[in-house]
Amino acid sequence: MEGTVIAMHGALVRVQVGDETRVVASRRRLSWEGGAPAAPRLVVGDAVVVEMRRDQGVVVAVQPRRTSLLRRAPGSGRAQVLAANVDQALLVFAARQPEPKPGLLDRFLVACHVAGIEAVIAINKIDQGIDQVEQWLPAYRRAGHTVLLMSARTGRGLGEIKRRLAGRTTLFCGPSGSGKSSLLNTAYPGFRLKVGTISEATGKGRHVTSRAELMPLPYGGFVVDTPGLKEFGVWDLDPSELERAFPDIRELAGSCRFAGCSHVHEPGCEVRQAVEDGALAASRYRSYASILDETSGRT
Numbered sequence: 001m002e003g004t005v006i007a008m009h010g011a012l013v014r015v016q017v018g019d020e021t022r023v024v025a026s027r028r029r030l031s032w033e034g035g036a037p038a039a040p041r042l043v044v045g046d047a048v049v050v051e052m053r054r055d056q057g058v059v060v061a062v063q064p065r066r067t068s069l070l071r072r073a074p075g076s077g078r079a080q081v082l083a084a085n086v087d088q089a090l091l092v093f094a095a096r097q098p099e100p101k102p103g104l105l106d107r108f109l110v111a112c113h114v115a116g117i118e119a120v121i122a123i124n125k126i127d128q129g130i131d132q133v134e135q136w137l138p139a140y141r142r143a144g145h146t147v148l149l150m151s152a153r154t155g156r157g158l159g160e161i162k163r164r165l166a167g168r169t170t171l172f173c174g175p176s177g178s179g180k181s182s183l184l185n186t187a188y189p190g191f192r193l194k195v196g197t198i199s200e201a202t203g204k205g206r207h208v209t210s211r212a213e214l215m216p217l218p219y220g221g222f223v224v225d226t227p228g229l230k231e232f233g234v235w236d237l238d239p240s241e242l243e244r245a246f247p248d249i250r251e252l253a254g255s256c257r258f259a260g261c262s263h264v265h266e267p268g269c270e271v272r273q274a275v276e277d278g279a280l281a282a283s284r285y286r287s288y289a290s291i292l293d294e295t296s297g298r299t
C-alpha cells in the first residue's frame, strides 16, 4: 500500500494511508524509485510504499520527490531535506519581536527557488507596528515576491492564508517566536498545535515544535510545521543559479561591464553601483555576496 510520511520518530515512521495513521518500521535499505536523492533519508512528505511483514508494516520504497527543500545541516555540513513534496513555503517573520532578519529570509528564498517551491513572505504580528518592516519589505515586492501582512491576534490576513493553503501542501518556516503555530491555530480553531510564548525578558522564542510534522488541514491540504530555524545554510548551487534567485540583482546584471560578472570585485559593476546609489537594498546585496562566498568554495 501507498502512504505519506507524516512524522519520523527515530527508527519508526508515522504514515498516513488513506484515512488511517499507522506507525510502521522502515527497511534499512530503501528502494529509491528514480534513483537515490542527495539526502537519502526518509523525511516528512515522502510518498512511500508500505508492505506488511507478518503484523508489522514496513516502508520498503520511496517514490521520486516532486520537490525537496534542501539546506546544509547545522553542524555536520551535510545536505538535509526539510520536507519532501511541498507545493509552497510560507516564510513567517514577526513585524518587530523577535526582530526579523532579512538575511535569513534571503536564504529561505534562495532554497525555495532552487527547489522550485513557491515562496510567500508572511509578516505576522503586525499589531506590533509595521514601520520597521516597511523599511525593507519594498525591496522584496520589487523583486516580485508576494508579501502578506497579518496578525493572529486581530485576525487580519487569516482569510488570505486559508485561501492559499486550501488543497496544497505548505511548509511553514520561520524563526521561533514568529507565531507560526498561533497563525495556524487561529485560522483553524480546533486544530491544535503547541504554541510557545516569547519571554518578555529575553525576547527569545521558546523552542516548541521539536521536529517537522505533516498535518492535514480541516478543508483539504496539508501543512508541514518546522522547528523554529535560527540559521539556514544554502546547499551547493551554481553561481549563475544564485543570480536567478535574486531577480532584483539579475535585472541589473545585464548592464555590468563584463559578461558573467560576479558583482563582487569586477570594475564597472552595475549591481554594486546600485547599492551605492541606494537603488538596491544593501542587505539584499550582502545576502547575495555571503551565499556566493559560502557556496563557491565548495563546488
Ligand code: ZN
Pocket: 253, 256, 257, 261, 262, 263, 264, 266, 268, 269, 270, 271, 272
Ligand atoms: Zn556586476
